[in-house]
Amino acid sequence: MSMKRIISIQDISCVGKCSLTVALPIISAMGVETAILPTAVLSTHTMFKEFTFRDLTCDITPIAEHWKREKFNFDAIYTGYLGSFEQLELVSKFFADFKTPDNLIFVDPVMADNGKLYPGFTPEFAVAMAKLCKQADVVVPNLTEAAFMLGEPCCLAGYDQAYIESTLKKLTALGAKCAVLTGVSFEAGKVGFMGHDSVKDEFFSYYHRRIDASFHGTGDVFASTAVGALTRGYDLNCALKIAADYTVDCIERTMADPDHDNYGVDFEKAIPALLKTLGDC
Ligand code: PXL
Numbered sequence: 195m196s197m198k199r200i201i202s203i204q205d206i207s208c209v210g211k212c213s214l215t216v217a218l219p220i221i222s223a224m225g226v227e228t229a230i231l232p233t234a235v236l237s238t239h240t241m242f243k244e245f246t247f248r249d250l251t252c253d254i255t256p257i258a259e260h261w262k263r264e265k266f267n268f269d270a271i272y273t274g275y276l277g278s279f280e281q282l283e284l285v286s287k288f289f290a291d292f293k294t295p296d297n298l299i300f301v302d303p304v305m306a307d308n309g310k311l312y313p314g315f316t317p318e319f320a321v322a323m324a325k326l327c328k329q330a331d332v333v334v335p336n337l338t339e340a341a342f343m344l345g346e347p348c349c350l351a352g353y354d355q356a357y358i359e360s361t362l363k364k365l366t367a368l369g370a371k372c373a374v375l376t377g378v379s380f381e382a383g384k385v386g387f388m389g390h391d392s393v394k395d396e397f398f399s400y401y402h403r404r405i406d407a408s409f410h411g412t413g414d415v416f417a418s419t420a421v422g423a424l425t426r427g428y429d430l431n432c433a434l435k436i437a438a439d440y441t442v443d444c445i446e447r448t449m450a451d452p453d454h455d456n457y458g459v460d461f462e463k464a465i466p467a468l469l470k471t472l473g474d475c
Pocket residue numbers: 205207212213236238239240241275304312410411412413414
């Protein structure tokens with residue numbers, strides 16, 4: 195069987211371990227070719243001061259047109275951080291051009307966390323991102339991103355299962371086949387994801403221990419691993435479990451280093467263990 199191929203559409207932050215510098219090594223290590231469409235080059239991710247930003251929007255259409263002439267196929271199309279309304283439009287066109295009956299569109303609507311939009315994003319952008327989710331098979335917002343996409347107040351704690359289920363149904367009502375909320379917690383010390391498959395009208399969830407620390411790029415580690423596992427043939431719930439467990443392992447290994455910083459996690463150290471678990475699920 196020929197190797198599967200993912201196209202990952204997001205920025206390159208040169209230092210800081212997120213977006214493409216996470217997607218490329220993780221998905222490649224999982225035995226899946228990782229083609230890239232870089233949307234911007236930043237010196238670092240946006241949590242550093244004075245980062246540089248080279249917008250590559252103008253390159254998206256010529257690159258996509260070349261790929262159409264070459265008749266390239268992608269087993270999955272995975273989008274992460276996107277920087278402008280125009281990029282959302284171009285990515286929507288990319289989905290229409292490269293969707294096939296068999297491939298998977300996976301949207302991680304990277305924009306916000308802990309109740310706040312990342313620098314440069316607006317509530318209007320979140321609504322435009324919600325429109326892009328229409329074309330997706332799977333969307334994986336955290337609770338903050340979901341609230342902004344739905345134009346609702348953020349509720350980060352004290353919610354019940356009915357609130358999460360209704361939020362998930364609103365997300366799939368946007369048009370995505372499956373919606374997954376990350377950072378869901380009903381019990382102290384536990385956190386995980388809950389999803390809704392609108393085709394089967396089923397909910398699914400998984401919770402693991404909560405680690406009291408916050409690192410940049412963990413959402414990208416989670417999403418990249420989930421897309422890699424889906425492309426390898428795991429079902430959605432299983433792919434997300436593999437991704438959640440790997441993300442926890444990455445955080446724990448990072449924290450075990452007394453000199454660690456918060457710019458990214460040491461996902462590299464956990465790759466051999468990830469590959470071992472791929473056989474078990
Ligand atoms: O990890 C998500 C991400 C991706 N790309 C850029 C970012 C961030 C999060 O801050 O700044 C440029």
